Amino acid sequence: MAPVVVAAPEIQHREPGMSSRHRKGKSSKPARFGQFDRSFVLRVLRNYLFSALLLLVLLLGFTYLLFRYQFETEAPDQTRQTAEALASDVTSIMINKGGPVASRTVYPILERNYDRLGYDIAILPSNATVESIEKRFDFTPKGIPSQWPEAGRYKEASVTLSAQSFCLQCHVDAGIGDPLGTVVVRNYFASYLEKWREDATLSAIAGMANIIISTVIIFCVMRALMEPVLRLRAMVSRWAKGILPMSERIEVKSDDEFGELAHDLNLTLDRIFGILEDLRGNVARQKAIDSEVGREIARLSRMAEQLRRDAQRSEAPGETSREPMLQDLANSIRRLDDLCNNLRDVLSSHEGLMKRLE
Incomplete structure (x- = not known):
């Protein structure tokens, strides 16, 4: 009978820290952190x-839009009232005997005054007025000619001046009730819009000044209020980058929400450290078990090798073969070796986790 040959299992020992997940060579770049005031405070100010x-x-x-609405609804009444006021001014001039002569001086003043108010005016004498003044004062009255802008939207109102008893001493060719002239007032939208531009300019300047002042105040207030958060963020950033050891704790300086946040973060770190201590103890116990299992595997391997040699020397013809028993022993040793290798992978993973948390 051929000798029984049972090969001792080849035990492969894996180095700690070389699990399949670590052997892939995957690396991660450190996270980048921006300054808190650049990412939050300035963003709030920008949004404001x-x-x-x-x-x-x-x-x-x-x-x-309100000015446009007022121009369409209120400008006609305002223009009519202005025309009536201008007619009253002209009538006041006509009361005096020297009114026609004085009008040549007063009319330019009226034109400038109404122009400042945003109105274009015209005083148009009638034929009876022109003929009467030429006879009585030896000059041709022109009033205020109508020199309107070439284009533009406007509201217009006119008032006809009628002769009264006191007018007949100068208007010799006119009778009571005859038209002596017409005053015309136009309110152009461009002039009306100029008022809005002036108000809008003042409002814009005041609004921008208010925005700038309030922005500076908000920035200073937010910087003061966010100081505890800035400290928290600096500590967390240094922890994340590995600059500060995890054993450091945040100093709690207040009992408000920020102080409670710092306190809760300290408690969280304490719990993490407790978990790390438990994990470190488990790793130590698993290492001891791994070492003991390794020694037992080595002893069994030596026994299997010795049995194989003894079987080759002492097995007699017709004696029951020991090959199945030895084969089972070799398979058990291989399974123990695989379990040992898996245990080393777990230990390697735990050690890597502890290093990252520390």
């Missing part, structure tokens, strides 16, 4: 500035 400017633009747009 954008919102405030948008609100200011919307306010100016609303006032513009």
Whole structure:
């Protein structure tokens, strides 16, 4: 009978820290952290500035629409009232005997005054007035000629001046009730819009000054209020980058929400350290078991090798073969070796985790 040959299992020992997950060579870049005040405070200020400017633009747009609405609804009445006031001014001049002569001096003044108010005016004498003044004062009255802008939307109102008893001493060719002339007032939208531009300019300047001042105040207040958060963020950033050991704790300086946050973070770190201590103890116990299992595997391997040699020397013809028993022993040794290798992988993973947490 051929001798029984049982090969002792080849035990492969894996180095700690070389599990399949670690052997892939996967590396991760350190996380990048920006400054807290650049990523939050300035972002809040930027959003505030954008919102405030948008609100200011919307306010100016609303006032513009309101001015357009007022021009369509209120400008006609305002223009009519202005025309009546101008007619009253002209009548006051006509009461005096020297009114026609004085009008040549007063009319330019009236024109300038009404122009400052945003109105274009014209005083148009009638034929009876022209003929009477030429006979009585030996000059041709021109009033205020109508020199209107070439284009533009406007509201117009006119008032006819009728002759009264006191007018007949100068207007010799006119009778009571005859038309002596017409005053015309135009309110152009461009002049009306100029008022809005002046108000809008003042509002914009005041609004921008208010926004700038409030932005500076908000920035200072937020910097003061966010100081505890800035300290928390600096500590967490140094922990994440590995600059500060995890044994360090945050100093709690207040009993508000930020102080509670720092306290809770310290408690979280304490729990992590407790878990690390438990994990470290488990790793130590698993290492001891791995060492003991390794020694038993080596002893069994030596026994299997010795049995193989003894079987080759002492097995007699017709004696029951020991090959199945030896084969089972070799398979058991291989399974123990695989379990030992798996245990080393777990230990390697735990050690890597502890190093990262530390």
